[in-house]
Amino acid sequence: MEGRKHGTSDKNLFSGDPSASHYMVLAVLRAFIRSSRSLRLSTLPFSHSTSPSTSILRNMHNVVFVLGPPGSGKGTICAKIQENLGYVHLSAGDLLRAERQREGSEFGALIEQHIRNGSIVPVEITCALLENAMNNSGDAKGFLVDGFPRNEDNLQGWNKQMTGKALVQFVLFLSCPVPICIQRCLNRGQGRTDDNEESLKKRVETYNRQTFPIIEHFEKNGLVREVKSERSVEEIYADVVEVFNQAAKV
Ligand SMILES: Nc1ncnc2c1ncn2[C@@H]1O[C@H](COP(=O)(O)OP(=O)(O)O)[C@@H](O)[C@H]1O
Ligand SMILES: O=c1ccn([C@@H]2O[C@H](COP(=O)(O)OP(=O)(O)O)[C@@H](O)[C@H]2O)c(=O)[nH]1
Numbered sequence: 028m029e030g031r032k033h034g035t036s037d038k039n040l041f042s043g044d045p046s047a048s049h050y051m052v053l054a055v056l057r058a059f060i061r062s063s064r065s066l067r068l069s070t071l072p073f074s075h076s077t078s079p080s081t082s083i084l085r086n087m088h089n090v091v092f093v094l095g096p097p098g099s100g101k102g103t104i105c106a107k108i109q110e111n112l113g114y115v116h117l118s119a120g121d122l123l124r125a126e127r128q129r130e131g132s133e134f135g136a137l138i139e140q141h142i143r144n145g146s147i148v149p150v151e152i153t154c155a156l157l158e159n160a161m162n163n164s165g166d167a168k169g170f171l172v173d174g175f176p177r178n179e180d181n182l183q184g185w186n187k188q189m190t191g192k193a194l195v196q197f198v199l200f201l202s203c204p205v206p207i208c209i210q211r212c213l214n215r216g217q218g219r220t221d222d223n224e225e226s227l228k229k230r231v232e233t234y235n236r237q238t239f240p241i242i243e244h245f246e247k248n249g250l251v252r253e254v255k256s257e258r259s260v261e262e263i264y265a266d267v268v269e270v271f272n273q274a275a276k277v
Contacts, residue, residue: 145229150184
């Protein structure tokens with residue numbers, strides 16, 4: 028072994044042959060770049076990131092969760108972000124409603140029961156729909172996951188299913204007083220089976236008891252960006268753009 032250490036190959040490397048030393052320098056440089064990149068990435072928290080470029084390097088979906096009470100304007104603001112900032116809007120509620128309508132779906136009745144009761148569909152169903160939609164969206168800059176995660180089961184299921192596949196950049200929280208939200212839902216006029224007083228009462232209760240603690244959990248992790256949504260769409264959107272601009276700088 029000792030003999031090989033100073034054998035012919037080493038002699039070639041240090042022989043002064045310009046082509047040999049050139050390759051040596053390149054190899055060392057490449058190794059250095061590889062090791063410094065993996066060091067930088069491995070020091071980042073596993074399940075969330077503030078930088079969209081990190082998830083691109085890791086070949087993961089870049090995600091912004093959008094949360095807020097029913098009727099706080101999540102769908103309205105997400106549509107504007109999608110139009111102007113290039114994120115793809117995925118509404119968990121819309122995906123569930125589409126699955127409910129899909130011919131042959133084994134989950135249709137279960138989904139309808141939860142939607143009417145303002146309760147929350149088991150995460151395996153919602154998360155599978157979200158992951159499917161992300162995988163079928165091509166090379167998106169990022170995804171606005173609207174209306175999810177709504178409870179502890181959702182959060183645990185997401186972590187189980189999506190760790191290593193998605194990075195949560197931040198949580199956009201649209202805060203709005205409940206009476207205003209209820210009025211907006213009653214005026215929404217989309218024929219939804221849950222935009223009535225009875226379902227709304229249950230939805231608000233679910234939001235207060237189950238979803239708000241999830242927002243608080245994200246807040247403790249420094250991930251929440253709150254934007255007050257008891258204002259005009261233009262005013263809200265101006266603040267939202269600022270949030271995305273700040274996130275892009277990190
Ligand atoms: N800033 C706003 N001011 C007044 N009405 C709004 C505002 N944002 C949304 N709306 C209306 O309120 C209703 C609920 O908005 P939506 O975006 O569907 O909320 P969410 O997705 O949070 O349930 C819709 O009819 C929408 O047009
Ligand atoms: O991740 C989700 C998102 C929605 N829902 C169900 O779909 C309903 C409507 O949700 P959506 O986000 O469309 O409307 P919002 O209540 O925010 O206006 C909720 O009350 C839940 O019953 C669910 O179970 N899991």
